[in-house]
Amino acid sequence: MGDLSMKELVIDAKDMNAKELNRIIKEQSSFHDKLIINNPESRHNVCAGLTEDVEIEINGSAGYFVATMVNGPKIHINGNAGWFAGDNMTEGELIIDGTVGDGAGQGIYGGTVIVKGSAGSRTGEIMKGGTVIIGGNSGYMTGLLMMGGKLIILGDVTDDVGESIMRGSIYVLGNVKSLGKNAVMENAASKDQKELKEILTKYGFDLTDEDYANFKKIVNMQ
């Protein structure tokens, strides 16, 4: 561990289990502006339940349930993440430079989950608010049982997008293989395009006006 008096702290997680690592993250979040975690080695549950307004940089990949149930922190992973990244987040930001497994952003109430690469199946399932952005493709049943929020996919999506969606919106720039039950697709209106531009520009996605005009919007058919 580095110097405790600094605003920035480097934590080497190599010989820690997830419980020890999370305890240190929680303790040190009160005293530092930024925590840098090295050697995460795809551990599960990293930053689970963190409620401090702290910046976290994870150098490597995280396992399942990274940033689950967080409220406030800004977490940046310079690697991949496993299943259920950002699960049940209420506020904060989770940026993943690589790819994610299934269920990214599942059940979030607020905050933003940004994945630069592609995602597995059931991205944004049962999300109730907030925003999930996938820079690449997204898999089977993307937006399953969605109840609110915005799910933005810049690549292609496979089968049954928006399966049993109730509320919220799914925006897709690439191809949509098939829609799920209860879902309808329309072109994104100019108001939607404006909102998308604001969000995506904020997170460094460089799209043209033509791209924004090509977004499709998937919502509940009623």
Place this chain on the structure above:
Amino acid sequence: MCGIAGVIYKDKKTHPVGSALTSMLESLQHRGPDSAGYAIYGGLNFSENYYQLNIQVNRRKGTLDNLKSLLTQFSQIYEEQLIESVGDSDIYKCKIALEDYSLLKPCIREIDELDNVRVINGSHSFEMIKDIGKVKDIAERFDVLGRMGTHGIGHTRFATESGVDRYHAHPYQSYIIPDITVVHNGQITNYWKIRDPLERKGHVFESFNDTECIVHYMADKLDQGYKLEEALDQAVIDLDGPFSILVGTPNGIGIAKDKLGLRPGVMAETDEIFAIASEEMALHDVIDSDQIEQIAPGETRAYTI
């Protein structure tokens, strides 16, 4: 939950597969604490019609003598080793010769009729190592780190529907064709619909474990002339329930994931190696790459050398 892992070296030469799989399975230990196992292919180098038997033997006096006495009725015993294990039994490992592969299963059945003895497996081109306990302990007990091979599959088991013992540890093997093994994470919910037709064809089931059902299903398909990838594609159509399965054969490994993608699976590849596992953390033990691919719902892959 269960953890599965597989690795194959593309140059067809032998590598420390035991060490690679142990690292991967240790990373997946949290997915299954009950038992663990390996099928390591390509390291035995047995001549034709030679087989390795792994037999669970109770320490009761006279049991091992009875076993050896019966074995010598089938074959000379060429190599033998008694491996101390946990509980009231040890593992007796030996090498025998039979005139033909068709005699292997009848030999195993006869040995199983002895009191206090149970055959874990019999194989020609791979070594099966499986036991109850943690990966680290099993690896030490059976000197797995020193095992060389061209490819292999492994498993850490979280038992959900059948006993916690050596026999129910994965991998499972079928004798319908030589040397086919399966490890599995999930549940097969149309078990009897798969098992009944196989039994009507004369295939004998030893347990009610769904993984045994999968290995017989795969062996039956390969026996019918299906290629490994074709058999895996058919498995995705025929098998219901959540599953990720890994199949080992003498010249390759295959993966299949259920149609809804309810069990995890990731893979990574370099010019030298292809590796597959339940979780990314296991891949980093053998491949230095962040280029991880998620296995999609209903996807199958087969890698042969």
